[in-house]
Structures are given as C-alpha cells and as structure tokens.
Amino acid sequence: MSGINLSLMKKLLLIALNLALLISACTTAVIEDTDPNTLPPIQGVIRYVPEIQGVMTNYCTTCHSGPAASTGVNLTSYQNVRFYTESGNLVERVNSTTNPMPPSGLMPAIERQRIAKWVEDGFPQN
Numbered sequence: 001m002s003g004i005n006l007s008l009m010k011k012l013l014l015i016a017l018n019l020a021l022l023i024s025a026c027t028t029a030v031i032e033d034t035d036p037n038t039l040p041p042i043q044g045v046i047r048y049v050p051e052i053q054g055v056m057t058n059y060c061t062t063c064h065s066g067p068a069a070s071t072g073v074n075l076t077s078y079q080n081v082r083f084y085t086e087s088g089n090l091v092e093r094v095n096s097t098t099n100p101m102p103p104s105g106l107m108p109a110i111e112r113q114r115i116a117k118w119v120e121d122g123f124p125q126n
C-alpha cells in the first residue's frame with residue numbers, strides 16, 4: 001500500500017471513530033455521577049424561589065405535577081418539595097446511581113449540590 005493511501009486510511013478511520021463517538025454520545029442517557037461534595041462550595045443562600053423551583057421545573061414536573069403526578073408526588077409547590085425533601089426520599093433518589101430521579105439518569109452535580117445546600121440552609125422559601 002502506498003504512503004498516500006495509508007494516510008487516507010488513517011483519516012477515514014479517525015472520521016469513523018468520531019462519528020461513532022458522536023452517535024453514542026447522542027443515544028446514551030447521560031448518567032453523570034460526579035459527587036456534588038467535590039464541587040466548590042456554593043456561596044450564598046439557596047432558596048426555593050428561584051433555584052429549587054427551577055431545578056424541579058427543568059427535571060421533575062413533567063412527571064410530578066397535576067392530578068396524574070407520578071406515584072402521587074407533586075413537586076410544584078414549596079410545601080410539597082420541602083415535604084419530600086425533609087420527610088421523604090427525594091435527596092436519596094436524586095443522588096441514587098441505581099434508582100435515580102429523573103429515571104433517565106442523574107442530574108448534573110451542580111443541581112444536586114443546590115438541593116443539598118437548600119437542606120443545609122434550612123429550606124428558605126424565597
């Protein structure tokens with residue numbers, strides 16, 4: 001095989017590899033299990049409005065709202081989110097690698113760190 005063909009082969013191989021990576025990145029659910037404790041600490045207070053409400057809206061309320069909320073858990077009010085965080089298994093589920101919420105995979109660590117800080121801060125409402 002000539003040198004030119006060999007370098008062409010290498011290029012094609014690289015392109016194929018990149019395509020494979022791209023496709024797998026697009027089709028695989030992102031299971032990010034970075035430990036929120038390894039992030040730099042959050043400065044300032046985390047409140048239900050706006051931070052926690054934002055997390056719920058972005059990751060939870062498609063399933064957990066309205067009369068048909070998944071397993072009856074409605075996460076659209078301060079009282080409810082506080083209840084499931086303080087007295088239920090919300091924190092455990094959002095950090096579970098085997099049984100996470102949302103079911104498609106763990107949220108980015110920064111979102112889970114916000115929830116942890118909200119607990120630590122004593123559930124400020126707004």
Ligand code: HEC
Binds near residue numbers: 056060061102
């Ligand atoms: C795609 C739909 C869907 C999304 C999105 C989703 N959930 Fe769930 N959730 C469910 C279903 C279905 C169940 C009941 C089955 C189970 O426990 O796995 C459930 C159960 C739970 C439970 C357990 C309640 C109990 O009594 O044991 C908690 C807590 C919870 N979800 C919190 C959340 C949070 C917080 C988010 C967002 C970070 C979220 N869920 C996102 C569908 C969803």
